[in-house]
Amino acid sequence: MANRAPSLDESVSRLSSSDPRGVSEALETLGDALCAEDHQVRERVARLLLKELERPEATKAYAPILHLLQTTWWPPPVSLTQPAMVAVLSAVSRLDAEAPALDDAALLVANLYRMAPLPLSALEQALGHEQASVRRVAAGVVGRVGESAVSLLPRLLTALEDVEPVAGAALESLGSLAPAAPRLAVPALVDQVGRAEGTRQYLALMSLRSLLEDDRREGQAAPELAALEPVLLKSAEDSQAPIRLESVSLLGLGRLSSLATVATLRRHLLDESPRVAASAAVALLRVGAPPQEAATLLSTLLTSEDSEKDMAALTALEGVESATLGRIRDSLEQAANKAKGLVAEAIRELLLA
Structure with missing residues (x-):
């Protein structure tokens, strides 16, 4: 008798397995389901994955789930954007602030904001969350949301003084939002160039240079940089x-x-x-x-x-x-x-x- 194909529920449970082959096969099955022509199948597997993200005992599955949803789940149905954001932030609150999966989480939440008019207040609250991992994701999302998140820039600037993973994500977002709010962004970038080192200094230099090149293309005068010389x-x-x-x-x-x-x-x-x-x-x-x-x-x-x-x-x-x-x-x-x-x-x- 041929082996029975695992159900979607079984595939989700296998994501917490220690068997790399089992996890790979489960991801393939779930990825196919997320891309199915039947929208009910797509929604069902998405709900299963989001439910798994909310289970505290399923931390081993968080990284593959976040990556799968970030790379495969598009477009997410509007009806699931709010529950998805709650599930993602719930999961990342149980991860270390240095976890690579947080990059997928930030990209996924940004996709949710592109799909539906989710409240910016949720991001503002996340920027003040007690867990650095949540603050890091929120800081990374703000820049990816784009000009509609400019109102959060003052709050984002305070994140530049946070622990390194959060501060680094905030600096990247500051660079993304700088063209939309140069009066706020330029002094902050200049300050970071002067105080930061290594990767953070490079990000600040790159963002400031990009902003000045944009200004020059638009015929605007360059800001005064003599103090930075x-x-x-x-x-x-x-x-x-x-x-x-x-x-x-x-x-x-x-x-x-x-x-x-x-x-x-x-x-x-x-x-x-x-x-x-x-x-x-x-x-x-x-x-x-x-x-x-x-x-x-x-x-x-x-x-x-x-x-x-x-x-x-x-x-x-x-x-x-x-x-x-x-x-x-x-x-x-x-x-x-x-x-x-x-x-x-x-x-x-x-x-x-």
């Missing part, structure tokens, strides 16, 4: 290339043209990372330094026939304002004549922008 000069010497990249970019976007800044940018034309070197060249052009060195470096990268180097230069030049490109127009035209294929085409497109 010493910090940027220090972080420009970081051992991590991504931090150096963001730092030299901000020195240029902030039009910080002191002798120390120009010297730092010139030195980074020789950076071991082509991306940092190219960004330093663009920054030199933006701060008004003589263009010869920057032009030479960018031309060398663009005509190197090394994909890493020419892409570094093209990426750094992408979106640069026409007045800045105009300072090295002759060099770019010569590079377009020397370069080959798609690189040459990309340079010509830059010149036409």
Whole structure:
């Protein structure tokens, strides 16, 4: 007699098993059910999974359930969005604040907010929850909800002083919401750049740089960053290339043209990372330094026939304002004549922008 296929209830119970194969098979069965054409089947399996998330003794099943719902359950029916949010927050309150499953939880709750007009008060309450794991999820959701959650930005700023997993999630959300509320966001990001280290400093640098680039594209004046110059000069010497990249970019976007800044940018034309070197060249052009060195470096990268180097230069030049490109127009035209294929085409497109 052939083996009977496990029921949905049995598959849910197997998610707590210590047998990896059993868990994998259960996830496949439940994933198929979540994608079934019959909406009643989809709703039934979703309700079973949400019920499991509310069982304190089912903590081993939380991670696979959250991942399954986050990746497979779309669109969630409006009728289940509120119960789903309650179930997810209930589950994460029993997890450690460092648990990887919290990223899936934040994405899942954000999907629920995209599907239905859930109250922002629920997120505000979660930001003040006694469990750091819940605060981390809420902080991660706020930025993903988008502009409709801007009213929570003041509350989010207080989460920057929370324990690291919460503060990191809050910083990511701050970066996402910054374009919608720059007056609140810029001072907070500047503060984080000055005080944070490692990953948090990188996130703050990246978010601030992205915001300034958006402002520049829209013709808005850059905020005053002179007070941040010493910090940027220090972080420009970081051992991590991504931090150096963001730092030299901000020195240029902030039009910080002191002798120390120009010297730092010139030195980074020789950076071991082509991306940092190219960004330093663009920054030199933006701060008004003589263009010869920057032009030479960018031309060398663009005509190197090394994909890493020419892409570094093209990426750094992408979106640069026409007045800045105009300072090295002759060099770019010569590079377009020397370069080959798609690189040459990309340079010509830059010149036409």
